[in-house]
Amino acid sequence: MNAGRDRFIGRTLGVATIHGKERVIGPALAEALPIAGFAAIDDVDTDRFGAFSGEVQRTLDALDACKAKAKHGAEVSGLDLVIASEGSFFPYPPAPFVPCDEEVMVLYDARDGSFFEHRHVSLQTVFGGEECTGWDQVRAFADRMKFPEHGLIVRRRETWNAGDAMKKGIRVEAELHEVTTRLIQQNGSCWVETDMRAMMNPTRMEVIREAAERFSQELSTLCPACGACWFRITKAIPGLPCEQCGWPTASTRAYLRECHSCGHTATGPRPDGKSTEEPQHCANCNP
Numbered sequence: 001m002n003a004g005r006d007r008f009i010g011r012t013l014g015v016a017t018i019h020g021k022e023r024v025i026g027p028a029l030a031e032a033l034p035i036a037g038f039a040a041i042d043d044v045d046t047d048r049f050g051a052f053s054g055e056v057q058r059t060l061d062a063l064d065a066c067k068a069k070a071k072h073g074a075e076v077s078g079l080d081l082v083i084a085s086e087g088s089f090f091p092y093p094p095a096p097f098v099p100c101d102e103e104v105m106v107l108y109d110a111r112d113g114s115f116f117e118h119r120h121v122s123l124q125t126v127f128g129g130e131e132c133t134g135w136d137q138v139r140a141f142a143d144r145m146k147f148p149e150h151g152l153i154v155r156r157r158e159t160w161n162a163g164d165a166m167k168k169g170i171r172v173e174a175e176l177h178e179v180t181t182r183l184i185q186q187n188g189s190c191w192v193e194t195d196m197r198a199m200m201n202p203t204r205m206e207v208i209r210e211a212a213e214r215f216s217q218e219l220s221t222l223c224p225a226c227g228a229c230w231f232r233i234t235k236a237i238p239g240l241p242c243e244q245c246g247w248p249t250a251s252t253r254a255y256l257r258e259c260h261s262c263g264h265t266a267t268g269p270r271p272d273g274k275s276t277e278e279p280q281h282c283a284n285c286n287p
């Protein structure tokens with residue numbers, strides 16, 4: 001098999017999603033790779049690999065869940081090239097008050113069983129949850145979460161227990177009012193949170209688009225030694241020099257690329273061309 005971009009010629013890419021992600025993932029890959037086209041695999045039961053809204057606890061880590069989803073997509077569709085993605089939301093480690101969105105993507109090629117993967121972290125998120133005791137509080141939270149463009153989930157309490165009332169995908173104010181008012185009357189409070197399914201959260205959909213574009217660039221970068229596709233970045237190398245004193249800072253100076261096929265490695269400059277760091281990030285100038 002040709003290991004380069006030719007391996008994709010004329011093939012149909014299946015996108016394992018029931019949440020409309022093919023609209024952003026398909027075009028990004030079709031632009032970078034010589035595939036014939038793409039199609040959503042809409043009978044894939046992606047929720048069984050873990051849902052955001054608490055009914056199914058994800059037992060695999062995001063990468064394994066994504067691999068399982070892509071393989072399952074290939075099985076149910078008969079397509080031999082399938083992409084799946086998986087999002088996780090958590091406090092951004094360097095700034096724990098800021099939530100981040102980590103999107104993991106896996107491309108599975110059933111012809112030779114290979115997996116290509118990509119991680120993308122974004123600070124662009126509309127993500128949150130709050131226990132509410134009155135409509136004014138619900139309304140204020142909904143405004144902060146950019147409702148109704150972004151959908152909401154309402155349930156009895158933060159942790160979902162079997163049998164608890166829950167309503168997903170709310171995008172109409174009258175419905176939000178009805179569901180929350182009833183629960184607050186019954187229990188004194190209710191839990192309201194963002195519905196993170198891609199079609200309910202346009203901010204997340206944009207992050208998935210960005211992830212798919214970066215992944216496509218990585219996939220179409222060829223190894224200079226053997227010609228295989230996906231000569232991908234595996235490590236960021238710190239030490240970008242300070243523009244004032246030349247001291248090496250903690251910022252990324254270069255990226256290490258590594259071939260999954262032959263193991264060839266090479267370091268390259270930052271794709272954004274930045275070659276010095278501002279002195280406020282320098283431990284020598286600004287200790």
Ligand SMILES: [Zn+2]
Binds near residue numbers: 223262263
């Ligand atoms: Zn190689």
Ligand SMILES: [Zn+2]
Binds near residue numbers: 283
């Ligand atoms: Zn300095």
